[in-house]
Amino acid sequence: MSPSNSILLTGATGYVGGTVLDHLLKSKVPSIKNLSFDLLVRTQAAADKLRSVLGDCVNPILWPGGLGDTDSIIKIASNYDLVINVGSGFVPSGSQAFVSGLAQRAASNPSGPTPWLLNIAGCTNLGDKPLTQTSHPDREFDDADGNAVYEWLRCADEREPYPQRTAEVGVLTAAEATDGAVHAVSLNTPLIFGAGTGLFNRQGIIIPTLMRYVVTHGYGFKLNETANFDWVHVEDLADLYVLLVKTILEREDRGVGYIPSNKNGIIFPAVARVLQTEIMQHCLDSAFDAGVLPRENTPKNKEIRLVGLKEIADEITFGLMDMAEQGWAGNKAQKGTVARKLLGWSPTRLEEAWRNDFVDELEALRDGKRGVTMESCIGRK
Ligand SMILES: NC(=O)c1ccc[n+]([C@@H]2O[C@H](COP(=O)([O-])OP(=O)(O)OC[C@H]3O[C@@H](n4cnc5c(N)ncnc54)[C@H](OP(=O)(O)O)[C@@H]3O)[C@@H](O)[C@H]2O)c1
Incomplete structure (x- = not known):
């Protein structure tokens, strides 16, 4: 299978990434079940284990420099139409490099499918500082207005950069600057709990x-x-990734204009508070x-x-x-409206x-x- 038929995924050795990969591999959805997954991993040992346990459905790619190696990221990502970055959300230049690679992909394959990046972030990006600044105990962010959340994050990060927020804003801003060539959506996740189902780290934080x-x-x-x-079980979160992939692959418009993206592109996988x-x-x-x-x-x-x-x-x-x-x-209250309304996400844990x-x-x-x-x-x- 050529890279363009594969999905590129980071974080396969992690709690979230391992569980997302497991749910994608076990998915019975017709558009997903025959896919292969190219996995960026940092060690030969991880690559060997993934290959030996999961066989031909995965293709580990050794990536010793990880998210710090932006040149490699751009080069590798330029071969894909869909990248799922579920490794660390705290490396801004690495996350943004995926957008640059996907923009190259779009330019070299103008009649091809619109490339997407699904990027992970976290709720501390939204947190106020009640001890050293002003407290906002009644504030609730709603992803139904993703642009308002994006603007809040952008301004907050301009005032006080915070790596995971810089990465989230950077990815969405960079994708917006491609004028629709690349679409990015940020899954700004709350507290994640429950046993993971990947091959490596299965514990939350x-x-x-x-x-x-x-x-x-x-x-x-x-x-x-x-x-x-807010909280979400790691397997419900993984199910949401499966729904996003399915939507992108199956819709004729590839989810463009349907899944919020770029400066509107924030989804809160939030279940309860x-x-x-x-x-x-x-x-x-x-x-x-x-x-x-x-x-x-x-x-x-x-x-x-x-x-x-x-x-x-x-x-x-x-x-x-x-x-x-x-x-x-x-x-940092998150009201998660989009995933349920647009994707039919229905958490069960x-x-x-x-x-x-x-x-x-x-x-x-x-x-x-x-x-x-x-x-x-x-x-x-
Ligand atoms: N867990 C939570 O409760 C939670 C809540 C909100 C948001 N998040 C977001 O989810 C992200 C992933 O969390 P997790 O719980 O899955 O973490 P994890 O279990 O520690 O996994 C992190 C993954 O990222 C990879 N990684 C770390 N640094 C890297 C680098 N510099 N370059 C390339 N790969 C790197 C690790 O690969 P190696 O095996 O090679 O180290 C591993 O695959 C967090 O960074 C955060 O943004 C998590």
């Missing part, structure tokens, strides 16, 4: 991180009372129910303590203060899956499946 904090300290934390998150304190409460409930807490030196009752921004940045976000504030204090995830995450931490074992969390190793 946020619930495991918070569970580890709670078990280590014996209490939860908060930076304020209003921080919120919680306060950060409620997430902490679920972590505490599962740890107390399982008898993991309290320990001898931890609070006897369930506590969510008000802590400092720097402390959380140092412990959880590698010292990055903006990420800590936008994530753990920020208001709802409240019960959300609640069960806290039990599963505690168990995974206890069984040493979260990188750090519970023993090391609680200082016994």
Whole structure:
């Protein structure tokens, strides 16, 4: 199969990317089931494993420089009509290079299908800074007006660049500048939970991180009372990618003018909303129910303590203060209208899956499946 009949995907070794690839490979949709997937991966070991487990439906392409190697990205992407960038959303130049490659594709193949980029981003891009700036606890973004969201992101990033937001705005702006030659849509995802189904990393980031904090300290934390998150199960998110691919491949207009794109091109795969304190409460409930807490030196009752921004940045976000504030204090409510209305997306992993995830995450931490074992969390190793 020639590259033009394939889809190019990044992130196959990741939590989201691995699950998206798995759902595409298992899809029974006629336009998808015979496709092959070219996968950009950074190591030979990953390439070998993907090839040996998944066989001919995948073609791993070694990409040692990753998202930092823009020349290679442009060259490679210029062979494709559809790129799914579900690796890290935090490398602006790398993400934008896919648009440049697809623009070359469009120029060299003017009678061919309009190239699309599906690019991942995340809700911290929308977070305010209630601790160091003004708080907007009642603000809700709605992807029904993607252009308003894009403009908000663009202005926010002009004032204060934040890598994942710079990447999101950069991709949409670059695609807009191609005058319709390339279409890009950003999946600005909320908190993602649940077990992934890829071949490599199957764990999320946020619930495991918070569970580890709670078990280590014996209490939860908060930076304020209003921080919120919407959430989506990783498999429901993967289903949305399948729907997008199907829409692009099957519609005569290739989804152009139907799927919002470029400066209107933002989709929120958001299912339900919680306060950060409620997430902490679920972590505490599962740890107390399982008898993991309290320990001898931890609070006897369930506590969510008000802590400092720097402390959380140092412990959880590698010292990055903006990420800590936008994530753990920020208001970033997302109303997801577009995916349900235009694509018929109908998430099935709802409240019960959300609640069960806290039990599963505690168990995974206890069984040493979260990188750090519970023993090391609680200082016994
Ligand atoms: N997980 C969440 O809750 C969440 C929530 C909102 C948004 N997101 C967005 O989703 C993205 C992916 O998240 P994830 O949970 O799937 O992360 P993950 O499991 O850590 O996977 C990251 C993937 O990106 C690849 N990657 C990382 N840095 C790269 C680079 N410089 N060049 C090329 N490839 C690189 C990794 O490849 P290697 O295996 O080679 O390292 C891996 O395949 C995030 O970056 C973020 O933008 C995630």
